Amino acid sequence: FGQPGKLARENATRNSYRTASTASALVIGLALVTMATVVGTSVKHTFTATVDQAVSADFVISEPSFNGFSPTLAESIGRSDDFDAVASVRFGRFSIDGNVRDVVAVGPQGGDVIDIDLRAGSPIADLDPDEIMLFEDPARDLGLETGDTVSVEFSRTGPQTMTVAGIYGDATLAGNYLISTAAWDANFTDTLDSLVFARTADGVSAEEATVAIASATAAFPQVDVEDRQQFLAAQEDSIDQLLLTVNALLLLAVIIAVLGIANTLALSVFERTREIGLLRAVGMSRRQTRRMVRWEAAIVSLFGAVLGVTVGIGFGFAASAAIPDSVLDGVTVPFGQLAALVLVAVVAGLLAAIMPARRAAKLDVLDAIATA
Numbered sequence: 345f346g347q348p349g350k351l352a353r354e355n356a357t358r359n360s361y362r363t364a365s366t367a368s369a370l371v372i373g374l375a376l377v378t379m380a381t382v383v384g385t386s387v388k389h390t391f392t393a394t395v396d397q398a399v400s401a402d403f404v405i406s407e408p409s410f411n412g413f414s415p416t417l418a419e420s421i422g423r424s425d426d427f428d429a430v431a432s433v434r435f436g437r438f439s440i441d442g443n444v445r446d447v448v449a450v451g452p453q454g455g456d457v458i459d460i461d462l463r464a465g466s467p468i469a470d471l472d473p474d475e476i477m478l479f480e481d482p483a484r485d486l487g488l489e490t491g492d493t494v495s496v497e498f499s500r501t502g503p504q505t506m507t508v509a510g511i512y513g514d515a516t517l518a519g520n521y522l523i524s525t526a527a528w529d530a531n532f533t534d535t536l537d538s539l540v541f542a543r544t545a546d547g548v549s550a551e552e553a554t555v556a557i558a559s560a561t562a563a564f565p566q567v568d569v570e571d572r573q574q575f576l577a578a579q580e581d582s583i584d585q586l587l588l589t590v591n592a593l594l595l596l597a598v599i600i601a602v603l604g605i606a607n608t609l610a611l612s613v614f615e616r617t618r619e620i621g622l623l624r625a626v627g628m629s630r631r632q633t634r635r636m637v638r639w640e641a642a643i644v645s646l647f648g649a650v651l652g653v654t655v656g657i658g659f660g661f662a663a664s665a666a667i668p669d670s671v672l673d674g675v676t677v678p679f680g681q682l683a684a685l686v687l688v689a690v691v692a693g694l695l696a697a698i699m700p701a702r703r704a705a706k707l708d709v710l711d712a713i714a715t716a
Contacts, residue, residue, distance in 0.1 A: 345635070345639055347628075347632065348632045348633075348635035348636040348639060349635075349636075349639045351623075351636045352635075352636050352637070352638075352639035352640040352642075352643060353639075353640075353643060355612065355616075355636070355640050356640050356643045356644060362608060362612075363644055363647070366604055366605055366608040366644055366648075367644050367645075367647050367648030367651070368648070369597070369600060369601035369604050369648075370598065370601035370602070370604075370605070370644075370645065370648030370649060370652055370689060371648045371651050371652040371655060372597065372601075372652070373594065373595075373597030373598040373600070373601045373652065374598060374648070374649055374652030374653055374656060374685060374689060375652045375653075375655040375656040375659060376594045376597060376656065377591055377594045377595060377597075377598065377652075377656065377685060378652065378653045378655075378656020378657060378659070378660060378682060378685065379656045379657075379659040379660045379663060380587070380590050380591055380594055381587070381591065381656075381660070381678060381681055381682065381685075382656065382657060382659075382660025382661070382663075382664070382675065382676070382677055382678070383660055383663050383664055383667070383672075384583070384586070384587040384590065385587075385676050385677075385678045385681070386660075386664055386672055386674065386675050386676045387583070387667075387671060387672055388580060388583045388584070388587070389674075389676045390671065390672050390673050390674065391516075391579065391583060392576060392579060392580050392583075393673075394514070394516045395516055395517075395575075395576060395579050396576055397459060397514075398458055398459045398460070398514055398516045398517050399457070399458060399459075399517070399541070399572065399575065399576075400456070400457055400458065400459060400543060401429075401431075401457035401458070401541035401542055401543050401572065402542065402543055402544045402550075402553060402571060402572055403541070403542040403544075403553070403557050403569060403570070403571055403572070404539060404540070404541055404542075404569075404570045404571075404572075404575040405417065405539065405540040405541075405542070405557075405561065405567050405568070405569050405570075406538070406539050406540075406567065406568050406570070407538070407566055407567050407568070408566075408568055409566070410538065411536070411566075412434075412534070412536025412537060412538055413536060413537055413564055413566065413567055414536065414537070414564070415432055415525075415535060415536070415537050417537065417540060417560065417561065417564055417567070418430055418431070418432040418451065418537060418540045420560045421540065421542050421556075421557065421560045422453075424556050424560065425545065426544065426545055426548045426552055426553050426556040427542045427543060427544060427545055427548075427553070427556070428456075428543060428544075428545040428546070429453045429456035429457050429541075429542070429543040430451070430453060430457075430540065430541070430542045430543075431450055431451035431452070431453045431454040431456070431457050431458070431540070431541050432450075432451045432525060432537040432539070432540050433448065433449070433450055433451075433454070433517070433537065433538055433539040433540070433541065434448070434449040434525065434528055434532075434535075434536070434537055434538050435447075435448055435449075435519075435538050436448075436449070436528070436532055436534075437499075438496055438497060438498050438499075438521075438531075439496060439497040439498075440486075440494060440495075440496045440497075440521065441486055441494070441495070445482075445520065445521060446519050446520065446521070447519070447521045447522070447523060448517075448518050448519040448521065448522050448523070449522075449523050449524060449525045449527065449528035450468055450518065450522060450523075450524065450525065451524075451525045452468065452469050452471075452524065452525075453468075453469065454468040454469075454541075455467045455468035455469055456469075456543060457541035457542070457543050458517050458518070458541060459514060460477075460512040460513075460514050460515075460517075460518045460522070461512055461513035461514035462510055462511075462512050462513075463480060463510075463511045463512055463513050464489070464490050464510060464511045465477065465490035465508070465509050465510025465511055466490075466509045466510050467510070468510075468522070468524075470509070471509055471510075471522075471523065471524035471526075471527070472507075472509070472524070472526075472527075473524060473526040473527040473530050474504070474505075474506055474507060474527070475506060475507050475508075475509035475523075475524070475527070476494065476496070476506040476507070476508060476509065476521060476522065476523050476527075477508070477509055477510040477511070477512060477518075477521075477522040477523070478508060478510075478511055478512075478520065478521060478522075479511075479512060479513070479515040479518070479519070479520040479521070479522075480511055480512065480513050481515075481520070482520045482521070483508070483511050488508050489508065489511070490508050490509065490510060490511060491507065491508065492507070492508045493505050493506065493507050493508070494506055494507075494508060498531035498532065499532075500531055500532060500533050501530070501531045504531065506523075506527075542557065550571075554571075557569055598689065598692070599692075601648070602645075602689075602692045602693065602695075602696045603696070605641055605644055605645060605693050605696045605697070606641075606696035606697065606699065606700065608644075609637060609640065609641055609696070609697055609700035609701075610699070610700045610703070612640070612700070613637065613700045613703055613704045617707060617712050618712060618713060620633060620704050620707055620712055621707060621708075621709050621710075621711070621712025621713040621714075622712075622713060624707070624709045624712065625709055625713060630705040630706075631705070633701070633704050633705045634701040634702065634704065634705045635701075636701075636704075637697050637700050637701035637704050638694055638697045638698075638701050640697070641693040641694055641696055641697035641700075642690055642693055642694055642697075644693060645689050645690045645692065645693025645694070645696075646686070646689075646690050646693075648689065649685065649686040649689035649690060650686060652689075653682050653685060653686055656682075657677060657682070660675065660677070661675055
C-alpha cells in the first residue's frame with residue numbers, strides 16, 4: 345500500500361510489546377468465538393445427521409406450546425390408507441433407581457418411523473405395559489441387561505417393577521428410557537401426545553399424503569405439520585439460535601478489543617505528534633497520514649484475528665475431544681465462517697482507526713514540529 349503502508353508496518357513493529365498487548369485482547373476474544381463456532385458447528389452437523397438417520401417418517405406433527413394434543417389425531421391418521429405407519433410420542437418424568445429421569449412413550453409402530461438402533465432385546469412393537477427399554481449408557485451405569493427387572497416409580501401409580509425388554513444405541517428421539525403408550529396410559533393421568541410421526545404408504549404421492557394429513561388435522565388447529573425436510577430444518581434452526589446467543593455474548597469481548605485498538609492508536613498518535621509533524625513537513629498529505637494510521641490498525645487487527653482464529657481452532661479440537669461420541673462424532677471446521685470472522689475483525693480495526701486517523705491528519709504542522 346505504498347509509503348503509508350510501509351510506515352504503518354514500521355510503526356507497528358517499533359513497539360512490539362504494545363502491539364502484542366493490543367492484539368492479545370482480540371486474540372482471546374476471537375479464540376473463544378472460534379472455539380464456540382467449531383464445537384457448535386460440529387455438534388450441529390452430528391445432531392442433524394443423527395436426526396436424519398433416526399427419523400424415517402415423512403410427516404411430523406407437533407404442538408408449539410408443548411401442551412400436547414388428543415391421541416385421536418394419531419388414531420385418525422392411522423385409519424387412513426395413505427399411511428402405513430403412525431406412532432405417537434409422549435414425554436414425561438418418572439423415578440428409576442431413586443433418581444427422577446425423563447421417560448419417553450412410543451406407540452406400537454414407533455419402530456417403523458424412528459430408528460433407535462436396537463442392540464439387544466425385542467423391538468418397540470413387542471413392548472408390554474410392564475416392560476421398559478434403556479439406552480445403552482444408563483443400562484451400563486445401572487448394570488442392567490435384557491430380562492432384568494428394575495424398580496421404577498410413577499407419580500400416579502407409585503412403585504412398579506418393570507422388565508428390561510431391550511437395549512438401544514440411539515437416544516436422539518427415544519431418550520434414555522422408553523416405554524409403550526400402553527404403559528403410559530396405565531401409569532400417567534395425562535394421555536396427550538407430544539408428537540406424531542407418520543410414514544407414507546407405498547404408491548401414495550407426496551401431494552396425496554399432504555392432503556390426507558391436512559384433512560386429519562383440520563380439527564386440530566393448534567398443531568403444526570412438517571414434512572421430513574421441514575422437521576430437520578427446524579432442528580437446525582434451534583441449534584443455530586443457541587449458537588447465535590453464545591456468539592453474541594462472546595463478541596462483546598471482540599468489541600472491547602476493538603475499543604482497545606482505538607485507544608492504543610490514539611495514544612500512539614499523541615506520542616508521535618512531532619514525528620507526524622515532520623512527515624507532513626516533508627510532503628506527506630493529510631490523506632496519506634490517515635492511511636498510515638488506518639493500515640497500522642489493520643496490521644494489528646489482522647495479526648490478532650489470525651492468531652485468535654488459529655488458537656480457537658486448537659481449542660475447538662480439544663473441547664470436541666472431551667465431548668462424548670454420542671453427542672459429537674467428528675469435528676467440523678467452518679472455514680468460511682472463520683474467514684468471515686477475520687474479515688470482520690480487520691474491518692472493525694479500520695473503523696476503530698477513524699478517529700485517531702482524523703486527529704493525526706488535522707494536526708497543525710508547525711505546532712506538531714514544535715512539540716517536545
